[in-house]
Amino acid sequence: MSGQVAIVGVAQTRFQSEKRAQNYAELVHEVVSELFRTTGATHDDVDNIVSASSDFWDGRTISNMAIQDVVGAYMKSESKVSSDGTLAVLYGMMRILSGQYKTTLVVAHSKGSEGVPNLIANAAFDPIYQRQLGIDGLSTSALQARRYMEKYGVSEEDVALVSVKNLGNARKNPYAQVAGEFTVEEVMQSGYLAEPIKKLEASPISDGACALLLAREDIVDRFTDKPVWLKGVGHCQDSYYLGDRDLAESDALAVAARRAYTMAGIDDPRREIDVAEVYDAFAYQELMWTEILGFCPRGEGAELIRSGVSTMDGTLPVNPSGGVLAAHAVIVAGLVRVAEAALQLRGEAGEHQIPGAKTALAHGSFGYCGHMHCVWILSNEK
Amino acid sequence: MSEEIIVRRTALRIPYSWAAGAHATRFYREIADRRRIMGTRCPRCERVLVPARKSCSRCFQDTTEWVEVGPAGVVTSFTIVHYSEPRIQPMEPPFAVALIRLDGADTALIHLLGEVEPSEVRTGMRVEPVFADEPKGRILDIRYFKPVSVD
Numbered sequence: 420m421s422g423q424v425a426i427v428g429v430a431q432t433r434f435q436s437e438k439r440a441q442n443y444a445e446l447v448h449e450v451v452s453e454l455f456r457t458t459g460a461t462h463d464d465v466d467n468i469v470s471a472s473s474d475f476w477d478g479r480t481i482s483n484m485a486i487q488d489v490v491g492a493y494m495k496s497e498s499k500v501s502s503d504g505t506l507a508v509l510y511g512m513m514r515i516l517s518g519q520y521k522t523t524l525v526v527a528h529s530k531g532s533e534g535v536p537n538l539i540a541n542a543a544f545d546p547i548y549q550r551q552l553g554i555d556g557l558s559t560s561a562l563q564a565r566r567y568m569e570k571y572g573v574s575e576e577d578v579a580l581v582s583v584k585n586l587g588n589a590r591k592n593p594y595a596q597v598a599g600e601f602t603v604e605e606v607m608q609s610g611y612l613a614e615p616i617k618k619l620e621a622s623p624i625s626d627g628a629c630a631l632l633l634a635r636e637d638i639v640d641r642f643t644d645k646p647v648w649l650k651g652v653g654h655c656q657d658s659y660y661l662g663d664r665d666l667a668e669s670d671a672l673a674v675a676a677r678r679a680y681t682m683a684g685i686d687d688p689r690r691e692i693d694v695a696e697v698y699d700a701f702a703y704q705e706l707m708w709t710e711i712l713g714f715c716p717r718g719e720g721a722e723l724i725r726s727g728v729s730t731m732d733g734t735l736p737v738n739p740s741g742g743v744l745a746a747h748a749v750i751v752a753g754l755v756r757v758a759e760a761a762l763q764l765r766g767e768a769g770e771h772q773i774p775g776a777k778t779a780l781a782h783g784s785f786g787y788c789g790h791m792h793c794v795w796i797l798s799n800e801k
Numbered sequence: 802m803s804e805e806i807i808v809r810r811t812a813l814r815i816p817y818s819w820a821a822g823a824h825a826t827r828f829y830r831e832i833a834d835r836r837r838i839m840g841t842r843c844p845r846c847e848r849v850l851v852p853a854r855k856s857c858s859r860c861f862q863d864t865t866e867w868v869e870v871g872p873a874g875v876v877t878s879f880t881i882v883h884y885s886e887p888r889i890q891p892m893e894p895p896f897a898v899a900l901i902r903l904d905g906a907d908t909a910l911i912h913l914l915g916e917v918e919p920s921e922v923r924t925g926m927r928v929e930p931v932f933a934d935e936p937k938g939r940i941l942d943i944r945y946f947k948p949v950s951v952d
Contacts, residue, residue: 439806439808440806478813535888537884537886537889538886538888538889541889546817546819547819547821547822547825547940548825548852548940549911549940550889551891551939551940551941552891552898552911552912552913552940552941553886553889553890553891553892553898554898554911555886555889557884558880558882558898559898559911561880561882561898562878562879562880562898562899562900562911563878564880565878565879565880565924566877566878566900569878569924610883611881611883612883612884613880613881613882613883613884613898614880614881614883615880616880658858658859659858660858660908661900661909661911662851662900662902662908662909662910662911663850663858663859663908663909666878666900
């Protein structure tokens, strides 16, 4: 891409099931204040803001109006993405590349505890042909999980490995909501929510916020000596009606990944990417997404874990933070994938740091069964 | 020292009146009047799309032909739902939700399965619709699909 944009600061709240001590403007205030503290940026340094939130999840029409005061939007340009936070990064970058702005504050918030997630999810389906069937994100993902597992011969134990790995990794992530040392047997015995998805294979609903500061290359030094460069991005949508798709496949992710790899000059993702944060809203999704991202052949996602490639000390660790299985603030979770990838490349991931990581992949998704995908390639080398 | 945070409990209740459009209206009229399930064909990719709609989801072409499909078909994936959310779910859990490819269709319809033990549902199972006695122009005018009885 012409001209370069870097992430110069990252902040996230701890993710919890019910952050009752803060309303959502206060959550956003926490991450923006942290971002200003760690980058030395002030309100005057922020040229514009792209936020991500949802009217339905917030229970408030024009959800971004309630956070504009705390992102410093007074007399500035602020716009909202009502989709995953990875898209807010995309629009933030585009605003800088337009030449109109030198910096963009990107911020996402969500409090899943304050609504009724299944009802909100159900309302995303077409009211004419689908909604009355009572389907939601969980039951439709279960349709995808079975289709994928049957087409590629993936066992329930294979899927359970993802939860064992990611919830284990999350023990070292102070921001995670769910973490623990589980066995495959314990995941298998955790009880079906919607077959074949079990309780420990479904992400929690979280409250939390995340913020990034993006800057044009000529002023990066003002905020950090550890910039993380946005090297490539791809974004793609699939068909709306789930029955129009073969749910074992995700052509939208394949296209998004190809676009991101081409832009970043990645030929062999398995070899060239050092760490990946992917959108595992359900355990089976990490297997599907890593296969389609080209980390391994189709149907062999579980082998990446078994052989140690995608575990914490492997050659391509996937979700060292614990991923979305460890904390799922809807809309925020994709931005957290980008934030976690950036922390890895800055060497600031703490106990879940992957030593020497230079190139990272961050992946966000929105809608049902991977309706939308956004893939980012980040690097600490310009 | 910390005071209990006040929590305001309320609900947004906003009635809507969604127009189904001409294609969905005909789809439901066919079920009500003739007990048949219709798809529409895309002139470019030639897929028969079910439920019927005005334009192709891939080709951006208007569909040009109405095609009767099924009414029987095959389960291509399913789940047994174990959690309860009575405000949206039309059946008591455990119940089966399935993707069903009706004979002659190129897409699958999401619907419910009935008259079958959840533990007996299988991918590849042939099913047929059970229509509601009093259709109201909604997807539950097909109450559910049940296994095809082998006579």
